[in-house]
Amino acid sequence: MYGHGKRAAAASFFILLGMAGSAFAQDVRVRFSPDILIPVSDGDTFGLGGGGSFVMDIDFFDFLAPYLGTDVRFVAPAANDLDGSLFLASGGAGLGFFMFPLPRLKVGASAGSGIYVGSYTDAEGEATPTGNLFWRTGAEVGYRFSPSLTLSGALSYIDFMRKSDSLYKGIAISIVADLGFGSSSKEGRAALQAAESVPVYPITAVEYAKDSFGSVTTRNAESAEIRNVEIWFHSEGYTTGPVLCAKVPYLPKGSTTTAPLLASFSDQVMAVTENVRVRGEVRILYTLLGEARSAKAETTISILNRNALTWADPRKLASFVSPNDPAVLDSSKFIAGVVRARARTELDSNLQYALGIFEGLRLTGIAWAADPQTPYAKLRASSTEVDYVQYPFQTLAYRGGDSDALAVLYPAELESTGVPAALIPLNGEVLAAFKMSREESATKTSFSDSGDFLFIDGEAWAPVRVSLLREGFLRAWSEGSALIKANPDSRDRFYRLADAWRRYPPAGVPGILATARKPSEEQVRAAFDNAVSLVVAKEVLPRAERMRASFDSGGGSGRQRNSLGVLFARYGMYAEALVEFQASAKLGYEKASVNIGNVAFLMADYKTAAAWFEKATNDTPSDVSAIIGLARSLYELDRYEEADVLFRKATSIVPDLAERYGYLSARLSGSAARASAVMEKGG
Numbered sequence: 001m002y003g004h005g006k007r008a009a010a011a012s013f014f015i016l017l018g019m020a021g022s023a024f025a026q027d028v029r030v031r032f033s034p035d036i037l038i039p040v041s042d043g044d045t046f047g048l049g050g051g052g053s054f055v056m057d058i059d060f061f062d063f064l065a066p067y068l069g070t071d072v073r074f075v076a077p078a079a080n081d082l083d084g085s086l087f088l089a090s091g092g093a094g095l096g097f098f099m100f101p102l103p104r105l106k107v108g109a110s111a112g113s114g115i116y117v118g119s120y121t122d123a124e125g126e127a128t129p130t131g132n133l134f135w136r137t138g139a140e141v142g143y144r145f146s147p148s149l150t151l152s153g154a155l156s157y158i159d160f161m162r163k164s165d166s167l168y169k170g171i172a173i174s175i176v177a178d179l180g181f182g183s184s185s186k187e188g189r190a191a192l193q194a195a196e197s198v199p200v201y202p203i204t205a206v207e208y209a210k211d212s213f214g215s216v217t218t219r220n221a222e223s224a225e226i227r228n229v230e231i232w233f234h235s236e237g238y239t240t241g242p243v244l245c246a247k248v249p250y251l252p253k254g255s256t257t258t259a260p261l262l263a264s265f266s267d268q269v270m271a272v273t274e275n276v277r278v279r280g281e282v283r284i285l286y287t288l289l290g291e292a293r294s295a296k297a298e299t300t301i302s303i304l305n306r307n308a309l310t311w312a313d314p315r316k317l318a319s320f321v322s323p324n325d326p327a328v329l330d331s332s333k334f335i336a337g338v339v340r341a342r343a344r345t346e347l348d349s350n351l352q353y354a355l356g357i358f359e360g361l362r363l364t365g366i367a368w369a370a371d372p373q374t375p376y377a378k379l380r381a382s383s384t385e386v387d388y389v390q391y392p393f394q395t396l397a398y399r400g401g402d403s404d405a406l407a408v409l410y411p412a413e414l415e416s417t418g419v420p421a422a423l424i425p426l427n428g429e430v431l432a433a434f435k436m437s438r439e440e441s442a443t444k445t446s447f448s449d450s451g452d453f454l455f456i457d458g459e460a461w462a463p464v465r466v467s468l469l470r471e472g473f474l475r476a477w478s479e480g481s482a483l484i485k486a487n488p489d490s491r492d493r494f495y496r497l498a499d500a501w502r503r504y505p506p507a508g509v510p511g512i513l514a515t516a517r518k519p520s521e522e523q524v525r526a527a528f529d530n531a532v533s534l535v536v537a538k539e540v541l542p543r544a545e546r547m548r549a550s551f552d553s554g555g556g557s558g559r560q561r562n563s564l565g566v567l568f569a570r571y572g573m574y575a576e577a578l579v580e581f582q583a584s585a586k587l588g589y590e591k592a593s594v595n596i597g598n599v600a601f602l603m604a605d606y607k608t609a610a611a612w613f614e615k616a617t618n619d620t621p622s623d624v625s626a627i628i629g630l631a632r633s634l635y636e637l638d639r640y641e642e643a644d645v646l647f648r649k650a651t652s653i654v655p656d657l658a659e660r661y662g663y664l665s666a667r668l669s670g671s672a673a674r675a676s677a678v679m680e681k682g683g
Helices: 002-022 202-209 267-271 314-320 326-342 349-364 392-398 403-416 440-446 466-471 473-486 488-493 497-503 521-549 558-570 574-586 591-602 606-619 624-636 640-653 670-680
Strands: 028-039 046-058 064-077 086-102 105-121 127-146 149-161 166-180 191-197 214-219 226-234 243-251 256-260 276-288 291-303 421-425 430-435 454-456 459-464
Touching: 028 064, 028 149, 046 086, 046 166, 064 105, 086 127, 086 166, 105 149, 127 166, 191 276, 191 291, 202 267, 202 314, 214 226, 214 276, 243 256, 314 403, 314 421, 314 497, 326 349, 326 392, 326 403, 326 521, 349 403, 349 430, 349 459, 349 466, 349 473, 349 521, 392 403, 403 421, 403 430, 403 466, 421 488, 421 497, 430 466, 430 473, 440 459, 454 488, 459 473, 466 473, 473 521, 521 558, 558 574, 558 591, 574 591, 591 606, 591 624, 606 624, 624 640
Parallel strands: none
Antiparallel strands: 028 046, 028 166, 046 064, 064 086, 086 105, 105 127, 127 149, 149 166, 191 214, 214 256, 226 243, 226 276, 276 291, 421 430, 430 459, 454 459
């Protein structure tokens, strides 16, 4: 009987270890309890005893704790016919119940049974084995120092039974040390109760690190309040790492808290070409009664394709304008090089680059094409419907796109060459605009029709209807200005890219080819020259006609013909300017000679220029402009000593000319002369 009982106790212990191994978590607990045993039976065979127990239990549902345990006790004899103490070893199982009426107060009750074995020595010194079943019930009250440590006081009733009666009945008074098993790796009971999210737009993915795209609700399912709660989100492969969504200092037991859903998305989202749903992980870190805990839960989020956009905030279109796109740089730098070589000093530089890029894109074969699936005019009226917008490299590759696609490409190329650009999303289409290099007042003076521009904060902007790319720059500029006039609210829809990028920076798409289809340099050069001529004609000819209309029947005075010549010269129409200056000179207007000399000089006809400047100096010896003009012409004809004499004469009248035209003096050192010549020679 004794051997059978030992085997049963050992089996119970190994079963307990198996249960612990299969559920290794904070919910597995071990309990050590020394106790004092007080007899309560009618007989006086055995008296006071003592010993201890070892118990393992597993918590379920925050109130149920099935357990396995072993006990060893020694009981002193109380009868004269006994010579030694009673030894008892037991093993059994039971069911416990517990609750936490206060965060650190634990109250529990339990009941169970098992097998015991033992022995005692009678008066003759004979050892008598014993053993049978036992049962017990009890209650405890304890204080939780932490989730993994509780000290309790317990009171239990135990009955060691025999076939016909009880061997011993007693009350055990215990101190219980309750330890959590594996607390450092505990998965906490704080849980993700709900998660809601809206689709993620890759084009504005950087914004989701501070602007939420959903919410997560966390519930405290622990047995007490939790503190220092941190909620983190991460999506493997699509985010750069976990992002802190919220911190909650205190969350009562059973309560919930809702946090914004934030994420630091990686460049991988810009490779998403189809709408996808991906896995995300919510991690909850907190402390429970001073002990660190963590919990995690999975959720799913939706990522739209990289071309997706809604028009709730039109400034988001700026994110598609990527001036550092390799395909954009390949195209724009090529065109800008041609423009730089053909640019005219008399025209606004930004206007010339904008004109050249527009014509270069036209020659590439890019054209406007309506998108039947996502028409701009329809989707622009909605703040929720998803539009499809092409990136610049796609428009270059497809050689076409809707107005929003062209309005993205053109400003991207402008910005890549240093020309500030803007977007104007009207109801029917998107206009682009570029900033003139001259401010408002200078632009109004230089151009005949200020209605061709949009003046904002002292800056002059030229609106361009990019949907008319195939019609040429002048037509697109004219129609863009007309649309601005027809839409009184266009100023409210004007977005400088520099301003919009502060909120929605340009998004880069990985894996873009660094080359784009380009026209020949000769084609770009011819188109640029032609377009510049049209712009000049647009500005000059109406003014010239108005000036001629004021001439008298004799063909105008010398001053009037000179003024007309100045108009032509200002815009690089030198042949026309010479005709007017020569007519003015015949009419005896003194300043005409200097102007003829200036035009001849600009046309590199230095002999003619010198002759006219010499005539002007003879007519008016103190005319500094004529003296300097003659000096410059002689210098270009390699007549340096004569140029030096004239230079010294001019600087004696106007000393400030010494620095500007120092290269004319043969007395300057070679390095100083060459440095000055680089700036002024031929200018």
